[in-house]
Amino acid sequence: MGNVLSVRQLSKHFILHILGGKVIAGCEEIGFDLKQGEFLGLTGPSGAGKSTVLKCIYRTYLPTSGQMLYTGKDGRQIDLACAPEREMIRLRRREIGYVSQFLKVMPRVPAVDVLAGELRQKGWEMERARQRAREFLKIMDINQALWDAYPSTFSGGEQQRINLARTLITEPRLLLLDEPTASLDIVTRQIVIRVLKDSKAAGATMIGVFHDLDVMGRLVDRVFGIEAGRSSTQCSPPQVATDLTPVPGHYYDSASVECGAGASTDRRGSGRIASREDTL
Ligand SMILES: Nc1ncnc2c1ncn2[C@@H]1O[C@H](COP(=O)(O)OP(=O)(O)OP(=O)(O)O)[C@@H](O)[C@H]1O
Numbered sequence: 001m002g003n004v005l006s007v008r009q010l011s012k013h014f015i016l017h018i019l020g021g022k023v024i025a026g027c028e029e030i031g032f033d034l035k036q037g038e039f040l041g042l043t044g045p046s047g048a049g050k051s052t053v054l055k056c057i058y059r060t061y062l063p064t065s066g067q068m069l070y071t072g073k074d075g076r077q078i079d080l081a082c083a084p085e086r087e088m089i090r091l092r093r094r095e096i097g098y099v100s101q102f103l104k105v106m107p108r109v110p111a112v113d114v115l116a117g118e119l120r121q122k123g124w125e126m127e128r129a130r131q132r133a134r135e136f137l138k139i140m141d142i143n144q145a146l147w148d149a150y151p152s153t154f155s156g157g158e159q160q161r162i163n164l165a166r167t168l169i170t171e172p173r174l175l176l177l178d179e180p181t182a183s184l185d186i187v188t189r190q191i192v193i194r195v196l197k198d199s200k201a202a203g204a205t206m207i208g209v210f211h212d213l214d215v216m217g218r219l220v221d222r223v224f225g226i227e228a229g230r231s232s233t234q235c236s237p238p239q240v241a242t243d244l245t246p247v248p249g250h251y252y253d254s255a256s257v258e259c260g261a262g263a264s265t266d267r268r269g270s271g272r273i274a275s276r277e278d279t280l
């Protein structure tokens with residue numbers, strides 16, 4: 001099967017104007033291919049550049065250089081690194097989904113309408129969209145008493161499930177997941193694993209960042225390690241348990257400690273710029 005996504009020499013640098021133009025490397029010359037229906041796990045220490053890579057693909061961040069060749073449903077190849085904004089909006093609505101680390105929703109919109117709203121954007125009629133939203137809230141094991149409540153009042157784990165559900169309900173072809181199970185207990189984590197497996201079985205192609213190696217090992221086909229913004233390791237999930245065992249004093253990837261190339265630009269600068277690209 002062909003590649004849904006080919007990332008080539010992807011780099012993203014941030015210029016911190018408040019620090020006299022200091023350059024921070026979010027990621028450096030990242031490259032990987034993703035086949036139709038494949039699930040790739042991204043690993044690496046905090047600050048390595050995992051979220052930056054996902055945000056570049058979703059184009060929340062405009063890459064500094066490189067290519068991200070996406071093959072659309074219609075077979076057309078689009079370089080996400082330079083696609084016009086209008087094309088990106090179309091792809092986000094129709095084909096590419098992104099689940100961020102934290103839920104951002106409009107205040108005072110009930111959970112059922114947060115989900116139904118996503119389907120409405122795809123042209124669904126209101127009652128049908130609400131019906132599907134209720135089914136999905138049930139699948140995600142959200143207590144029925146909360147369906148008409150505002151997600152901003154939900155617990156961390158409930159918010160995380162709403163966050164995932166609002167993207168999954170649209171059945172994206174390419175799904176980008178930034179720590180979708182971070183604040184879930186064991187039972188709800190199982191639910192999310194099951195739902196993600198179902199999405200994969202239905203043909204979705206996925207990239208996920210997981211700090212929980214057990215969850216990652218159960219979901220992904222392949223692991224791509226990033227260290228200090230650069231590619232470090234690639235391995236298959238059976239190796240995850242041994243290769244990525246936590247090492248005291250290090251992160252969990254011993255191979256990446258051996259080959260962890262430092263980026264030429266300073267990655268340890270303080271402060272984060274609230275760039276225009278940071279919010280979408
Ligand atoms: N909007 C931004 N402005 C400035 N620097 C940024 C911005 N976004 C990311 N960075 C920097 O890029 C580097 C990579 O950040 P990123 O969020 O991609 O790391 P991560 O691997 O996802 O970490 P974590 O596991 O903690 O989520 C960090 O040094 C970070 O400070």
Ligand SMILES: [Mg+2]
Nearest residue numbers: 050051052178
């Ligand atoms: Mg991150």
